Amino acid sequence: MKSKSKKKKIVVSIWDNKRFVVGFTLLMVFIVLGFIISNFSPYDPRSWGTVPEELPPSLKHPLGTTSLGRDVFWFLAEGIKNSLMIGLVAAIVGGAVGVTVGITAGFSGGVIDRILMAITDTFIAVPSLPILILLAFLFKGRASIMVLGLIISIFSWAWPARQVRAMALSLRERDYISMAFFSGEKPYKILFFEIFPHVIPWTIANFINAILVAIGQEATLAVLGLSALEEATLGTGIYWAMQYQAIFRGLWWWIASPVVAMIILFVSLFLTSKGLQEHLASRRS
Amino acid sequence: MAEKLLEINHAQIYYATLAGYVKAVDNVNFDINEGEIVGLAGESGCGKSTLIKSIYGFIKYPMKAISGEINLLTNGNKLNMLFVEKEELRKVRWKYISYVPQASLHVLNPVTRIKKQFLESVKREHNVKEKEAMDEVKEYLKSLGLPPDVLDSFPHQLSGGMQQRVIIAMATFLKPRIVLADEPTTALDVVVQRGILQMLRDIQKELKNSLIIVSHDMGVHYQITHKIVIMYAGKIAEIGPTDEIFNNPYHPYTRLLINSLPRIGDREQRSGIEGSPPNLLNPPEGCRFNPRCPSKMKICEEKIPEMVEISKGHFVACHLFQKNGKRVKEDAE
């Protein structure tokens, strides 16, 4: 029973975490599919009528084709890329703004804190969906993937900001922050090297969660016909299938593909985030 | 002759880590008799908390009982607390043996009033109506000098000392034969600490049971225990009556430890023990104290010293002492 390993293993490997391994592997499959494989698409996934319509899955078209003459597989690959992009943009912008606002408010205190928190609370109090719809109007012209991500990010920073602020408030009291000050560290260095690393585990989990939420929000906008409908995303994939009554007309591969992809993508992100959190928690203790 | 309540034979309790087992308690033996106050002393990581948890059968992953026995002797029954069914354990807990955890503000359920927390373990045993049980509880608290209105409070409304006293009251209400107290006063103020120790001692006097106290503070042991078990790195270094340990310590570790304690009114230069306790993943061969021991001999690195009884009830595990209690060599003082 005794472990024979003589070497001390100080760092517990993240690869020992089953959830993370499963989630991350799935996620990598999606990333490879979306960001690498999708570039080899033989057809422009946005174009209509590049392949014969309404074919069930076959070797030539692994996930069948749609009534619009698109190949479901290649559309899906592109859709995964775009959905991930929307999620990334929203998560990066939302996360960056949230962390910045939260840390600034938490460490400045006083008037700055009050003003920032009032703004933050405003974004929490205002219902997001109607404003998103209105903003979709405002960004007239090109509702590109980027713009969509940005629009969604407008409401993705407020909660993180609040949480980061709470964390900053408690971090402010930590001894090692004082220690860094008394070691003559510059304030910006304290921010980046002392405080930020401690917010990172949370930031990563929040980041993944934000990606998840943004992808879901895009899908909601899509079902209302407010997404970038001519782009390929998971949301528009579902939108078109619904528009063309894929369920009723027995074109199950058309509707099932984006839905299943979405579920797997979510599960992979969820597991990655959970695994990461568990791992970081075990490292801290 | 006082009745034996607990016997510990070759207890081995390890912690499972990814790097291997941490041998927190390694081959420990001693008995506890009725009416005794026993102190478990030692530095952090010496295994005293592990041992006392094991006595209570509170063994949770990554803690693991490897072998040996810790027998709870109740009315002629033996119950090996190291390997016991959950149900069996539940039956003896709080009734025959109680556990007072380290003083902390997180021991009591923060969202439930003390009253309920008191009753939930009591009612099961007494099988009486809540009102009657309450009266009894109030009476008991009074006898311990606690105001009965604490029962209506939430834990956070009480000071740490008061919470600890409530916990002790809970743990002793059913008159258990053995009370285990794991660092019961750490982090409490000295005045409160004294009060709590007195309380534990008074209860013990009243119930004539045995009390085992774990503490890293030698002063605590000096003040209330009858017998001290000095642990070092998962093993017992020395066991003996309290006064003898303080006046005439045998084991070099005990001696250095006691010498290092500052005394008020005595400004004499004192020094600590050099080095630090070993890593229990890979403890040193032989005597585990040998890397820090000023009287180290060759044998100390080779052979694990056995426990020898030097005088009645005074045992030591050190190669300096032979079976007959004679000193092998005089070490440089």
Place this chain on the structure above:
Amino acid sequence: MRFTNYLVSRIVTYFVVIFVSMTFVFLIPRFSPIDPVAALIGRLTAQGNYMDATALEAMQKSLKETFGLEGSVLEQYANFWKRILLGGDFGPSYAMFPTSVNKLIRESLPWTIWLLSLTTVISWFLGNIIGAITGFKKDRWYSKVLENIAMIIRPIPYYIVALTLILLLSYIFPIFPMSAGGASIGVKPSFNWTFIKDALKTAFLPALSLVIVGFGWWFLSMDALSRDVAEEEFVSFAEIKGLTENEIMFRYVMKNAMLPQITALALSMGTIFNGALITEIMFSYPGIGMLLYRAITSADFNLMMGIITISVFAVATACLVVDILYPFIDPRVRYR
């Protein structure tokens, strides 16, 4: 003394947040390319309502006058606050002129509130109870199964869940005949058994869909919270005391893990006033979500402001209530 200070500053924040939110919401649509008169004209022409260009032009002018949209944005803004502060009046709806916004909200809100508060509470309870069990007994097989199910259900786009339910329970097995509205034909909203029975039946499918989705969310968070609480010292102490697993689970783990969930519940109760747009669309359920959506798509500024104001008030009030009452719920918390 301290509490009063806290209360005053908290209430000031409350009003500031509401004021800023309302200003924000007031301005956004006015900078969008939407216009209530155009929307109305658009609807008429889209319908094919035959109208001579001259007549159309004339109508555009008179509608603008009727709607009171001739002043500057600032004047409209001042008007908006005047109306609200003087009588809580949001004015007439543009798209459904002359019906007043207050009346439209009054008619939609009860349906929304009853459906959403019911489903929120049900899914909250289910999620919390089951989440506490699986979080505390995390190594049991059923915990793992449940967690995986919840993990998979949560990402399914809501409308797919809704559509599946409709197909399954209204079409393939027509247990719940498809209907629209909050009650069957001829059944009028009133406090009697017939209506309640009918309303329950009608609301069953939308409620079920919301509970399924809501359950996953509450379940996953409760599961995580319980796992954390299970590590706490007082849980170990409960075990030390010799309590049974179930006693520990309900009295210790659940009771403590529940606290953040109560806050979250209060906040969800605040967001109820946003309605549930997709639910209302999918199940043709009357409610505030659809009303708001229509207000936006038809640029019905007054209606939009009316509903969003209520929603902002509700969320801000929920936050306020949580902040003020939380110390009552959690005895440990004190005001900062």
Place this chain on the structure above:
Amino acid sequence: MQSSGKLLELKNVSKIFKIGGLILGTELRAVDNVSLSIDSEKPVIVSIVGESGSGKTTLARMILRLIEPSEGQILLNNRDITQLKKADELLEYRKIVQPIFQNPFAAFNNLRRVSSYLYDTAYSICGAKSKEEANKMIAEVLEAVGLSFEKVVGRYPKQFSGGELQRVSVARALMPRPKLLIADEPVSMVDASIRMNIMNLFKTLKDDYNVSCLYITHDLSTAYYVSDFIAIMFRGNIIEYGPSDLVLTQPLHPYTELLMSSIPRVDKKWQEDIKLSGIEVKEYESTGCKFALRCPYTKDICKKSRPKVIKTNDGREVMCFKYEGKKYEEE
């Protein structure tokens, strides 16, 4: 102009925290009108002893500028430390005052190498110009605390034992050759067997490096062992101050007496039982002597008004009515 003389001077310093429950919550005077000074002539070790909640840590944090005093002034070399705002003033401040925290594992960021703090201090505060210079400085202070350069550099906090890490902490604080160390419970997290090694270090620093030290602790035995002066704090007040020999062997204040009798000493067993009460919390709000509710010598006046600080002939200060108007003169 008494420009010389005082290294650190606390003038009627108070700190008011706003904490409290729903309705009953009030202001809490964690530190209440405290005056204290440390001479700059001769290095001394001053212990501030008190129970948890006595305000001793708050006091330390104020001196370290981690929180601002609500009332009163803290002067360092006759300059009010709350007025220090500019970067060079702060640098100067850090050259004079350095902290040592209670838990070394909390004081070092466990994601950073321990030595990075030493290098930071060397470059930023001690003005090291080159790596060699910094290395030299570091090696020197590490040696002073009994550690080797090789053993410390490049390692993470987790790779040290608590005692070692605390010694690194002391070494770091020593680098700028400060005049004053603020050590907040530096050994309470350290095992008894090595506690004395660190305590001895402070003595050495005082004698060899001329460093004064404000030693904040709840442990009377070590305070006695190490310090020249002792201040006993109770509920925000310094109720007794004086040379440690006198204060701990012949306590004046009834609270000090109680404290003395409660220590689990290893040379004298407790005699009669003491009584504990459940009224601790109310003591903060008392307008009279805060110890009055528990004091065996309580008189009516104790409950009504606050006693004044009385200076004794043997250089002690005590805050108790018992000594008012007696042979001691008022301040």
Place this chain on the structure above:
Amino acid sequence: MKKVFMLMTLLVLSFSLIFAIQLPAGISRSETLICDIDGGRVGNPNLWNPYAPGWRGDAGLHTVVMEYMWEINSQTGKWVPLLAEGFPEALDDTYTKWRIRLKEGIYWSDGVEFTAEDVAFSIMMLATHEEIPIYTFWHGLIKEAKAEDKYTVYIELKRPYAKLITLFASVVWGPQFKVVPKHIWEKVDDYAKFENNPPVFTGPYVLKDYDPSGYWFLYEKRKDWDRSGLGKTVGEPTPKYILYYTYGTEEKRIIAAAQHNLDQLVALTPEGWDALRRRDKYAMAWYKSFPWGWPEDPCAKGITFNCAKPPFDNKLVRWALILAIDAVEVNKRGFGGTVKYSPYHIPPLTAYKEPYFDPLDSWIREFSLPDGYKPFDPEIPVKTAKEYAPKYDIPTDPESAKDMFGYGWWKYDPVEAEKLLKSQGFTKKDGKWYLPNGEPWRITIVGHGAFNDSTRIALIVADQWRRFGIDANAQLVEASAFTAMHQTGDFEVSTGWPGCGAIADFWSSIGNGFHKRWVKPIGEVTTSNVQRWVNDEYSRLADEMEKYQPTDPKVVEIGREMLKILIEEQPFTPIVGTTKIVPVDTYYWEGWPTFDNQYMAPTWWWGNFKLILPHLKPTGRK
């Protein structure tokens, strides 16, 4: 486990017996006609005042409760006098004095007789009450309206207006003028706020009950239905009850129809119809088979250019873009091949065949661009027919193809398009087009997000232009934004439908509507001619056309010339006509108008729906 499963199955089976929609006691399903509500849920179901801006007539009010002076038979384009007797009589050459005769023996549903007083009152109400949205126009037009006798109305105008009947007669959906009962309305103070609940009109049905949430409306046949305009003119409407009910999404409407709980649907997508047809053997559309839908909707769908924005102000650029559109693909992808091509700027209706399409056919075939290129392709319908013939067994001869798919459309000729663009200074590099000023050419096509046809055309055309090398994308916006962007000229290209018309006289739609007088600078609001197209000759012809009554043959003559200008200029380009798939479920009711029985058009959502009601027959199914 097995037992549980059995029990569940039993439970499911027992429940599945509840199939039919639940109707209130005393109302049997077989006597009830269930109709779809065009606009879905009615937000303000209490409002029954047709002059309130927020009024919704599509839940039965204007189809079965209200009656218009003249309804239109949307299949033949002929007016049917309902409340009026004959047509308006012009009393002078300048069309300023008119007389209208009314039918006798018509009563309001509350029993009061309908007379000329009511009509005169209604007209004067519009002309004198500012709060009514159409007041300004009527005020500027009407000098006086009075009852000459009980059944004769005399109208005097402030200015000549030859098209008077179009104000009173339903042309497409319903007319501006809705006659109201004087004895009720004369007591009203504020006509904009009046709810008119319950509604009193002359129609054969009265409101029985409605959902306060606006999901359903139940109407009952008047006992004295024979005193309604419909009863007097056509006969007894068959259903005893009419239930207007909205199920919501297309999926739900399909399910409802398949379960025989919806007798008539306003519009389905081709795919939705495909789904319904496979599930419901009783479901039926205009054609028995492909292309199913009714192709006579009065608005052609296509793309609108903003002629005030370069480079769309250049007609050759517009032509180039048109030649880069593949109409066959638009039809196929967007509509499953079910729509008619529409090269003319009026919809491809049967009613326009004789006055316009046939006479212009040879002209359009020979029409050429300035460089001599002949863009028209008359072969497109045959090609389309041939494509679908194998699947649906439809005739492929030119005449049948023309009936089914229209006269043809413009060639899909990217080569010619490229030539045209290059002649205008555009350049193409690496397959991408650049504007004459060297910038990459990007076009945003604005589509109406709530209109399927508009959405699909926008996306398909954007796709085709991208293939052609233009960085085109489609932006779908909501109704209000769509209209507002058009009105202010804040768009480049959109998928609108300005080319509407149902009667030979298209003056009120594209005639007056494309007059240069409506053109305003970009940023200012205009309600007509949103394409901001200025053409003096066209405007002159429109003014000329205004001078004739709709029935005057001169109107058609001028109209042909106007169409020629439009074709040459292409300020907007219709691509396809609108085929409405408006199926019925014949489980309970039959006798619906179809291609084989064209007594009316299947325009359920128009006011003229009431004309169908007497033709319906119950099937007797329970």
